[in-house]
Amino acid sequence: MTFSCQHKVLNRSLYNEMYRASLLNPEDFWREHGKRIDWIKPYTKVKDCSFDQDNFKIRWFEDGTLNASSNCLDRHLETHGDKTAFIFERDEPGYSTHITYKQLHSQVCRFANSLKSLGAKKGDRVVLYMPLIPEAVVGMLACARLGLIHSVVFGGFSPEALASRLEDCEARFLITADEGLRGGRKIALKENADKALSLMTSSCLEKVIVVANTGIGVSWNQGRDVYYEEIIANMSDICDPVEMAAEDPLFILYTSGSTGKPKGVLHTTGGYLVYASMTHEYVFDVQEDDVYWCTADVGWITGHSYVVYGPLANGATSVIYEGVPNYPDYGRFWDIIDTHQVNLFYTAPTAIRSLMKHGDAFVTKYNRSSLRILGSVGEPINVEAWQWYYDVVGNKNCPIMDTWWQTETGGILITPLATGEPQKPGCATQPFFGIQVALYKPDGTRVEGEGTGALVIEESWPGQMRGIFGDSKRFIEAYFSAYPGVYFSGDGARRDEDGEVWITGRMDDVLNVSGHRIGTAEVESALDSHPKVVESAVVDFPHPVKGQGVYAYVTLKEGESSDNVSEEDLRAIVKQQIGSFAKPEIIHWAPNLPKTRSGKIMRRILRKIAAFKESEIGDTSTLSNPESVIELIHSRPHQKI
Ligand code: WTA
DSSP states (O other): OOOOOOOOOOHHHHHHHHHHHHHHHHHHHOOOHHHGSSOOOOOOOOOEEEEEGGOOOEETTTTTOOOHHHHHHHHHHHHHTEEEEEEOOOOSSEEEEEEOOOHHHHHHHHHHHHHHHHOOOOOEEEEEEOOSHHHHHHHHHHHHHHTTTTEOOOSOOOOOHHHHHHHHHTEEEEEEESSSTTTTTEEOOHHHHHHHHHHHOOOOOEEEEOOSSOOOOOOOOOOTTEEEHHHTTTSOOOOOOOETTTTSEEEEEEEEOSSSSOEEEEESSSSHHHHHHHHHHHTTOTTTTTTEEEEEOOSSSSIIIIIIHHHTTTTTTEEEOOOOOOOOSTTTTHHHHHHHTTOOEEOHHHHHHHHHOOOOOOHHSOOOOOEEEEEEEESOOOOOHHHHHIEEEEEEOSSSEBBBBOGGGGGOEOOOOOEEEOOOTOOOOOEEEEOOEEEEEETBBOOOOSSSEEEEEEETTTTTTOETTHHHHHHHHHHTTTTTTTTEEEEEEEEETOOEEEEEEEGGEEEETTEEEEEEHHHHHHHSSSEEEEEEEEEEETTTTTTTEEEEEEEEEETTTTTTSOHHHHHHHHHTTTTTTGGOEEEESSSSSSSBTTTTTTTTHHHHHTTTTTTGGGOTTTEEEEEEHHHHTTTTTSSSO
């Protein structure tokens, strides 16, 4: 076994050829590419999928068996055992450790043996509530080794949110840490976990496994709580992986929809691993000696597919960083990149914008010449941020992979590739192999050629979610009923004259002003191009004549104020880039926009504030800055209509 990434460098014609083959004959294409991972029993069936409501099924590589953790670890041991799997960078600068594939394997086996000795058995649910430390990855892989279904809950979630997830998936085990560290700030994970457990009305939870991360003493429930370090101490580092069917569940990950409580998105083993590893290799053009860094937390899907499963299945070397981009200052990312000679860097637009706001000097202070490819994920990247990322961070040398995908899709579906061609800032570009993208009109017909529509996927792909845990009906209702027979992403998109795809944002964020459909992302991108604007969020508000009006929350750069930026300038930019009809009627100066802990702007809340419906805002405790909501209610510039 050699290094797992062996693709040829993609040029346009090779991409076209592979893409055509993947759609023309998906069976043959995936039969071949499914072999990129190791199977215990090779599959003979490749694809058995139907989005038809009466005969709904999604099954990939169905009769094959495998183990995800041995694909991520064991298969590299012989030739790459001493290769670094992770470079772990602590919150505090200057402390990093290298963990080889052999060491990671040994830790995972020891922890898996500990879980076994606690009585864990295939199919049990295990929740992880962890900081971004190596033990989080060890925990996930130990679950995968035994066929336990892990569900990682982001460490920034409140005890209430943790409790509802523990209850929903009926977890038997919880893995947490005494504390997390982010920017010098301590996150009381064990204390939160204790609170969560006290809130639960029904509980199958038997054991809480606590990693001593900071080593502080925490309150203890004898009989229920055990220290990770103690239970692994005398364990053997040999643990046979459990043979899993391709369609056996690998993990559940909760994600918020536009309605209802968070959905437990369920992914299975074979197809997911094939898809996560293949997209990771091709999108980032991973080479044997590359150092790759995806800044996502393991609490999100990006952390699952592009911190854990994709890179490890590919035998890559990755950085993981416990902390935040602005600690001890705004140059930390670039410092880490220089220190570890990072070649491939994958982050979110919100991080880029937050650093951009503090000027170029924090970036240019560092060399960054190791960088080869940059990636972006999670939200539309506005042109200004794209350009800064490209010009300043990448020194105009690195293509930007603006990757569009979702928790539900398991891996990247639409993305540029490193073909060496000129890029369009903010354009998600083209479908990955096997992804049959279509844009649908409201009447359910396809948009052909240039145009905009609901972004749907017409055929299944191996990384697709298989269901909502415990609620099979909701899966079909949520994703396959708006446009029967196809997967509806909830996003809107535009196809340009070159056939390339631009994501316009969630359909629930699309405005309709006097019959004109306006993508909030388009208006924001225009506003953001103003030199004094850092970011903006556009929502609708009820308008007696037009149905909806455009309402813009605008954050100015540090040192700027509404005294020296005119509302008319901003309107003119929107008029210029989109048209008069899209001009914001209300501009609300917003020093802070309410954001989730993962950095997404909460437009739902902004819409309520704009509509004077603050009584309907509900729980803001999961926001990273709940105080921003009150600030905005008090600074509202308009009267109720
Ligand atoms: C949005 C994150 C524009 C989109 C991987 C999607 C994006 C939602 C992009 C999924 C992108 C993600 N350009 N929008 N490159 N990537 N989105 O489940 O609205 O946390 O539906 O998965 O993020 O968010 P999720």
